Amino acid sequence: MENSPIFFADGADSKMIEAYKKAQETFKYFWREQSWEYRRIIPALTVSCVKVAFSQENPSSEDPIVEHMWINEIDFDGDNVKGYLINEPNELTNIQVGDYVEVPLNEISDWLFATPQKTKKSTGISKLFSSSADPLPKAYGGFTIQKMRSDMSKQERQDHDDAWQMDFGDFNDIEVVYEQKEHPENIVEHPMSKNMTEEFVKFLNEYPGELTHQDEKGLTLLHKETIAGNLSSVEIILEAGADKNIKTNTGKTALDFARQLNWEHLIPVFEK
Template sequence: MENNPIFFADGADSEMIEAYQKAQQTFKYFWREQSWEYRRIIPALAVSCVKVAFSQKDPTSESPIIEHMWINDIDFDGDYVKGYLINEPNELTNIQVGDYVEVPLNEISDWLFAITPATKKSTGLSKLFSSSADPLPKVYGGFTIQKMRSDMLPAERKDHDSAWQLDFGDVNDIEVVYEQKEKPENLIEHPMSRNMKEDFIKFLKEYPDEMTNADENGLTILHKETIAGNLSSVEVLLENGADRNLKANNGKTALDFARQLNWEHLIPVLEKNN
């Protein structure tokens, strides 16, 4: 992505500000998908990145220099989005490609991931004479990009999409989870969370200490599965005795994170007997 052209837009545009807000409100779905991607043996995401506004003081103006650029290798602790810059700044001198950045969730301006649609494998003559190209990875999220695409002429939009080599679809129909229309239940829980439930039960039986281990932020596995919105995993953890009252270093319980990220399907589960 670092070789893709940068498209500029008016950050004061009310529709662009609305795009920022939608990206922040739905980021939890990005993180849910990204957290499962880190567990996959075979990667599923063709692209996965978050857009952040970077700034520095402009000596020639009262207004700062602001550039919205993308970071990848994303991590998220429920409060802060972290990653590495993958764009070359145009004017900013206080940051460069490869720098590690960490920003509050309410300061991101966009996110996207893309998944290549599953296709039936052709064999024999049907494969030999097939003229259809492989489908481009389908984009999820990308609110600011869709706002910019909506302002482009058809030829400009075509050039834009060609530069990204991604299927952005309809500017007025932004999806946030895989197979959102075909399987609306995916908005509630990631299919891998449901499908991996039995394996997760076995994992906890073999490694019960994992329920109390915490990372450098004080996040336990219950915190992390809550942040990722994984209902089946949270239920299994609680059924196996995970302490819902444990607090991370910032003083937050799993329930606090569920409320903060508005994971409505997790809140009543974590509130029960609390």
């Protein structure tokens, strides 16, 4: 990341601070999944939110009041994370539920998304004893949640997961991309990026102006696909003749974002 992580002095132990750091380093995978979710006709995520550290001055102490709360309807421009607060603050008075939030990436403390799990079909005698209930949605990310789960007893973890109605899995083995164990290649590239190549080529042929269009922040399609880590899309855009040197309003090229977010598979594409 471009900026060093910020960790508020809120009494967090070293393992919780490490959880904040992991969340910031891996946020790019959350955003990649969320960016594809916005393109789906049928939603695939049951939960999608980001935890942010909010603070204000404490009149009775030198240390600020700090609360880590969740936002949803996430957007990301490569530098700042945006969304709407979904928690009721306990002590803070400078923010409330529903407020629009925009913070630098280095001020998030966690992220979480969840997807439905496939129901395993039972056959023979196992079918007689299998539960008819669908499995709980599988959670990805949730580093601070997993840190807290690691401090719980087995029964406490079960009660916690039942309350969240999510399968958090093993707190020692946190997955960050969909079906990471079944398809390790998903770490490198989202399957939709590869599967949608024909449609994407067709889209650019029909709307060539999208190659040069810049939004209010100066972001082009190339910038946005780079921020989301989509190799196939980036290659198609470049092959279609996009200028890789176009800069945003803050003076950043697509390569700058690839380096900033540490998308290692994209950097060589721009350095050719």
